[in-house]
Amino acid sequence: MTTTDKPRHAIGLSMKRKEDPRFIRGRGRYVDDIVLPNMLHLALVHSPYPHARIKNIDSTAALAVPGVKAVLTGKDLEAAGLAWIPTFHGYDKQMVLAVGKVLYQYQEVAGVVAETREAAHDGAELVEVDYEPLDPVVDPFEARKDTIILRDDRENKTNHIYHWEVGAREETDKALAASDVHIKERIYFQRCHPAPLEPCGGIADMNPATGRLTIYMTSQAPHAHRTVVSLVTGIPEDKIHIISPDIGGGFGNKVPVYPGYVVAAVASVVLKVPVKWIETRTENLTTTGFARDYHMDVEIGADKDGKVTALKVGTVADHGAFDAAADPTKYPAGLFGIVTGSYDFPHAFTELDAYFTNKAPGGVAYRCSFRVTEASYAIERGMDLLAGRLGMDAVELRRRNFVGKDQFPYRSQLGFVYDSGDYHATLDKALEAIGYDTLRKEQAECRARGELMGIGISTFTEVVGAGPSKHFDIMGIKMFDSAEIRIHPTGSGIVRAGTRHQGQGHETTWAQIVAEELGLDPQNLIVEEGDTDTAPYGLGTYASRSTPVAGGALALASRKIREKARKIAAHVLEVAEDDVEWENYAFTVKGVPGKTITMKEVAFAAYTNPVPGTEPGLEATFYYDPPNMTFPNGAYIAVVSVDPETGETKVKRFVAVDDCGVVINPMIVEGQIHGGLTEGYAIAFMQEIRYDEGGNHMNTNFTEYLVPTAVETPVWETGSTVTPSPHHPIGAKGVGESPNVGSPAAFVNAVMDALSPLGITHLDMPLTREKVWRAIRDAKAAKAATA
């Protein structure tokens, strides 16, 4: 383990990003920028109904459009055995193009392939589908009654998908019953959507001469996708080449395989030319992986001094038409077991039931590690409700219940072993930065004037870095990750990893890790990801796993190189290997000051003067299977004012103190935090994918599904504490998702604190002006009625 105590060669430096020169010149290469010879274009036909039987599909008019080459339907795919594909974890299957009936509005029904994008879309408008509408089931609590069974293709005639639980039910119930104080609240984490600015898309290119299928795709996990394509189609894996070019943001949305990719691949196989499919924004928001949609009943018990006694959370999850949630196979509810958060609960139990509804499938993690955001929101909201019930300051309640610094490694009642943290120190730093005591005084003055001002705290703990192979796999593939490093004779090199960045800055930070371990210049280490022909096998970039898993692989591959380099150094310096030490980023000889050789010199020797009888060259590959997850944490404080006349919330200040262990590049970490907080702000105040009672999707573009602009986005104040992960090779924990996991509760807690004088204790997100205004109006009316 390394720490940040001494000056570092590359880790800990705010190096400017190596990927930026191409992006600022408009020379990035995103999938839609790629044009192949003779390429055709695919447009998809979508269902206007949320639930309907397909009686007939007539392609005649579409085929008559000049330039249209083919129309594909579910029946065509059935012939190829591809009408259905397995979902992410393999427990369910999903339709590629609808067969029999459609199960959600905008479901893909047919594909039109044409010479131009325009002709393909013109053709798609003319595919005539005859539907027999069926009653939709929109609400998971209605679905639970099994009055209408949605999935008649499944053996079990029920809308219930699965039950999952962890913890001790009886002990928890007993402890709750015996508690002095008890809160219970239904907390809904709304359906939302990651909505990266670049929509999903791909080009499938079946080369009849080589028999190889190349797929350029917006993929956060190219190797996993190669294996899935091989398993589903029967095409040998060596004949599949996935290239994930520059990706315009992912946030979990680009983890699953979507129908467009599959239809494009089938079309390319049939037509023997490349076929491009690029999603429209509407298609992105209506059909690709949504996030959250958890209805959580949160119960917390405590004694009268505010020491928590038990936590129980029961969840109803709406998975939409297929069970396509993106969770590791053995974790159907993801890592929801982190719901005890940063607190030392003596008893805990959580259970979840998932249901099918007539909504788009999904359940991806929108900038979060497998359901950690839902869990963090539940506990952080719950703690504030408990503080309110106890009449205790929200900070004091948290302090009394934190897992103590000396309790790590800490085993939670729900089974995780937290690696490290100093929750009190992190919170203290945030309180000091925001001036907490002064703010509370200011708030009292505001309240005296009838103004609504609120302060919201969130002291969250994440669990990221999936993960150890004994627990974590996706369709059987263990969730390790990998690195391959080749050092060239002149001391530069190429670094490849099984991850795939989408803005996280791996081309810079991976070079920094290797440069730190080998004493080389990070500017001369090129980083390459996303090409399955060249990169070592890995499970990809999501769930904050890149640094915890691939970051470990990079450090350990570097150390393998360093060990070999030591032998070469000894050979060149003509000393015994045991006398060679790695000191100040070069090899030195024990007791002989000044006798040193740099890694650059060793690299040259590896090719020009190899150790006799040993393998020449200087490269290494490492597959890293992490021994545990990592547990980044933080203390966030939001200060808001609410306009009682309009319901508008203004975020006056926001302080985020993060502890993500050892920081590789502080500039990039800060950028990640800014971005994640902004997404958290969006979820707290703006974003929801809603369906009306008839199953109509209500947020089909960026005028209805809002992304915050620069005007309303708050100015973020950041800070950090560093508690290295004891088991990670460089002590890092991962950070990309912390701000999105931790911030929604801080915002909502702040608004509820502002509204507390009116007797309002909980509102579900998003806290739109209208929702807040209505709550204020109703609260005032209720007060007037009782007065």
Add this chain to the structure above:
Amino acid sequence: MKVSVKVNGTQYERDVEPRMLLSYFLREELGLTGTHVGCDSSSCGCCVVALDGDRAVKSCTMFAVMADGHEITTVEGLEQGAVLHPLQQGFWDQHGLQCGYCTPGMLMTSYALLKHNPDPSDTEIREAISGNLCRCTGYQNIVKAIRQEADVINAPQEKSA
């Protein structure tokens, strides 16, 4: 329909469908793929270019034929010789981009902003880029990047004052 347009200093003549959007004209007819498309509702601003030197326009809201007789500057036209435009330098220096997808539109909007207002306040910068969405950065470093360029522009004026 015939269209004659000067893009980044080069005159182009093309015969295009009347419905072809300027964004797709730039990307597909001229191969200038720095101009991106991120939505169907003129909301995201990934496609912003400068029209006639100083007007930021969303190229998805214009037909290619409407650009006939006009001059367009795209992100590819910012760099002069091998020297980055100071705005490009600012975005790089201040970590004003992550995935890079919104970056060309952000650069062109701020390019037009500084033509009209060489010394904008942070509030004015935020208002000017409010038609450009970014999912990665939270805008804070973009504001800093534009501020860096504004400071470069304003430095000589301060000296002469």
